Amino acid sequence: MREKLEFRSFIILLIAVTFAFGVILEPFWSAIFWACAVAVIFSPLQLRLRAKFGHYPNTHAFITLLICMTIVVLPLVFLATAFVQEGLKFYQQLDSGEIDPRAILQQLRDAYPFVDQALEELGINPNDIREQVVSAIQAVSKYLAKESLVIGQNTFSFLISTALMMYLAFFLLRDGRKLRRLLIKALPLGDEREHQLFQKFVEVTRATVKGNLVVAIVQGALGGIIFWILDIPGPLLWGVIMAFLSLIPAVGAALIWLPVSLYLYATGAWISATILLAYGAIIIGLADNVLRPILVGRDTKLPDYIVLFSTLGGITLFGINGFVIGPLIAALFMATWQIFMQDYNNNTL
Structure with missing residues (x-):
């Protein structure tokens, strides 16, 4: 009876500390997830390096990460920067009236009058649809501009997350087999x-x-x-x-x-x-x-x-x-x- 009580108590403790550890890591889940993805995707490259040059785990993991940075991370950073700039430019054009959603929708209504007729037959006011679409476009553009500013302001946080991801990916590449055997055993x-x-x-x-x-x-x-x-x-x-x-x-x-x-x-x-x-x-x-x-x-x-x-x-x-x-x-x-x-x-x- 005492052994069963001790076992159940230990299982409860195990679940509790595991949950607490997961809560502690919650702010870094995205970095952890993508580190695992990087390790999974690029592990065949590391194995090829090992087969060709011998067993140098630290060197092979570092070279693999450099290749990952060159062909994946740096191009994504460039695209994100360009996207932010284009998004802010689009919002400014929309806010200044250079791009007018109402005029665009009016052109579409003039070109496709059967759409208005179909909506009216269904009991839907086309003008209400137009205003809702304009509001949605404005809301989306404001959201994109806001997020673009947030991305620009949080560049440091993004770099920290990327650094944490690559840091963890290094150890997952180097010790991946050991960690897998440990998990299977546990x-x-x-x-x-x-x-x-x-x-x-x-x-x-x-x-x-x-x-x-x-x-x-x-x-x-x-x-x-x-x-x-x-x-x-x-x-x-x-x-x-x-x-x-x-x-x-x-x-x-x-x-x-x-x-x-x-x-x-x-x-x-x-x-x-x-x-x-x-x-x-x-x-x-x-x-x-x-x-x-x-x-x-x-x-x-x-x-x-x-x-x-x-x-x-x-x-x-x-x-x-x-x-x-x-x-x-x-x-x-x-x-x-x-x-x-x-x-x-x-x-x-």
Whole structure:
């Protein structure tokens, strides 16, 4: 009886101190998460360095981080800086009246009168819709400007978070195998099951981060290029926004290029509108329809609809980190149920 009491008391203490430790680390969860992602993605490079030059863990981890900084972190910092500048410029144009949302919406109403007729038949006042859209545009622009200022003011905090992320990634790269063996030894789930779950974590993290980022970069670059060619204002700003939106499967970048093409039709720029519409549907859309299933769906072994809903749910709950966390939770859900059916239900998916 005393042994059971001691065991239960210790388990309660273990849970309590683990929870307290998690609360202490809560301000750094994003840095910790991305450090794990960096370690998972770039660990094959470190293994290649080890196989070619011998076992020098500190040197190999440092070289791997330098390569990561060169090809990932520095370009992202440059894009973030340019995005902030373009966002502030757009807000200033909107605030000064150089860009007038009401005039733009009026052009669209004149070009597509059947939309107003359809709304009136449904008992909806088109003027109310217009005012709501204008208010939404103004609210979004103010939010972007505010966030841009916050980003600019919190540059030091961003640099600190990045430094913490890279610092932790160094140790995860260097001691990753030891930490994995320690976790497998500590967790009471059975070594074979833990190996399967860790492998699934690695597969999904690597696939979602690499796959979604590649798709985002490709779609954002393609969108920015066509906006620049067609002389649409703020091509870099819209390219970055399309890159972010492309993290949402199926719709993504179309939320930008499709309304812009409709606006170009409304203003009489038929050639530019047709080029943008065809380019968006064929070139930008093809990048999503071809690359995403290859880079994300195949490696995660998740159906496209699961990837879509888990990505949307993850972004809703966890912000930008959710495009990885959502599919990761979905994959672990599928893997856990598969293990249960294999081990306890004598069945497989």
